[in-house]
Amino acid sequence: MSPTTSTEPKVPAQRGGSAGNGADAGRERVSAFWSLSRAMLLSFRRDRSALFFVMLFPLMFLLLFGTLLKGATSPHAKVAQVGAVQVLDSVQGEGRTELEKVLQISKVDDESAALTKVRKGDLDAVIKQDPDGRIELRFSTADQVRAGSVQGILNSIVQQANQAAYKEATGKPPAFTLDATQVEDQSLKPIQFLTPGLLGWAVATGAVFGASLTLVGWRQKKVLRRLRLAPVSAFSVIASRVVVSTVTALAQTAIFLVVATTPYFGLKLTGNWWLIIPLVICATIAFMSIGLLAGSIAKTEEAANGISQIIVLPMSFLSGSFFKMDDAPTWLKTISEALPLRHLVDAAGSVLSRGGGVMDALPTMGILLGFAVVLTLISAKLFKWDDV
């Protein structure tokens, strides 16, 4: 022992260290995992700008787009009926009230004047019946959504009339019946694609930025180094971050669904809507792997922010988060197929309001998790503990 300057004797203490046997080690991992999760949730909850950016900002878009597009496709399609149309005229009583909720039918005599109105967009369609029972529907495609809904409604009415006629004639029930939900499906209201689209964008934003900024921030502030010098497994660190991002994403989902299903926006959830929960969890993991990659490449928080934005925004546009990709050129659609957000948006739309079931969600969940595995492996190669 070297000479000491202190006057008091030094006693090298016997330190048991509470970190001894295996049972203890197991308990520690659990407690490290939960306390890390808690620390990250508290950081997030107290960070007003992050809270706004991740939780409120996407919700504002839902309110804005939802309200703007609401008028564009009011359920009232305006239809002119030329002369007598048996299938329409025969709908009376309660059925008539239901029909008038979706179709505003005006009776006219001048067919060519009515067609001019359709061309100008004052009317959505003209209906007339030939003497031999053929029903002619002439519509404008200026508003595709409404054109589709008019067609769908008419189609359904004709089908029902046919079935009734068949039953009357033969005394047998029809061989084929149409699912009554078809009417609902055909009339794609904006809220039906806005909700999954904007929700997907919100989940992607939260998870990509959450993962990349946390990683870079921790590296810059040497928190990563401190974690590395503590007996905490990398699994605990990653798992706690996943749990925090997932909780955030599920909270976003809940808020979105509550807002979208208000009578004002009128989203109607279909049977297996709960499948959105496993879908959002898988998507969060996939988006976090993007953030992990961005955070592994970026050296500063500014760079991580930029890289994340460059990925999230174009991905959202190409995935149909803000508008549908139906009319996009084929090559863009092909690119879009490679994006995890596209798969989430499609599957979410399907299970939320279009009657999709487990088989619509499962393949998407597989794709999302596979995507996450690939990107995580790449990130592991690029990962750095320190910025020097």
Added chain:
Amino acid sequence: MTAAISADGIRQRYGDVQAVDGVSLTVEAGEFYGILGPNGAGKTTTLEILEGIRKPDEGRVELLGMAPWPRNPKLLPRIGVQFQASAFFRKLTARETIRTFASFYGTGPKRADAMLERVGLADKAGSMTEEMSGGQAQRLSIACALAHDPELVFLDEPTTGLDPQARRNLWDLLRDINREGRTVVLTTHYLDEAEVLCDRVSIMDHGKILHTGAPAALIRELDDTVRITVESGQLAVDRARELLTAAGAEIAALEDDGVSLSVSTRLPAPILAVLAEQNALRGLEVRGATLEDVFLQLTGREYRA
């Protein structure tokens, strides 16, 4: 007893810079050990290699008889590391911060809170770490390094940027930590800090250890002169030289710069006697050699932190 730290021939190069150039050192259990040197001397890199954060290009390190690299989860609970920068989670209070770090080691909240009190932050427990002063953040950082009761503690420039009062408070804390039997390794670029705290100091420059020893022994080895100064104008230089020579005092240097009259000597007693006789003791200062002088002699240049 196994040495707390033994390092042999460690080298680390960054591009063209040989940051650590063959450092070997041994730290005994219970020792307060300092690595002293100016910025860029290679102290921090050396410390990082010892802690096991960095793999040296060459050389071998053992902490408590175990290799710190690759990451060794058995060793980690036995060491505590405080960082230069305050590495905390965002938007957490001091209490939440230390409890989170303590939980990584299976240390409960009670002990974490006790540690907070120990470093004098009990009244700051509810403050966000972002709102703490430099001294408070350093103390919290040290508390986080100590909460799990480690045997071996690494402190990287713990008092940098603190005001003198905060530095002295921190010194008391560090001395207590060491007295409890913990081995403490500290880097610093303050000579006085090393002199006050450390049992042994290694003086480092350009990636090499120039000299190692107890601060007092290093200074004594220096065989340097003592410098005596008094206020100017009490005694003329010529008269002073005359009197001192008559008294048989040994004078290495004598000058008056208009502010102070200063005499350097190896034997201060006769000079002090003459000055007292002449009633010329106003503003008296007697300054022995310090680590600063040791550094000057070892490196041939002025010490600049």
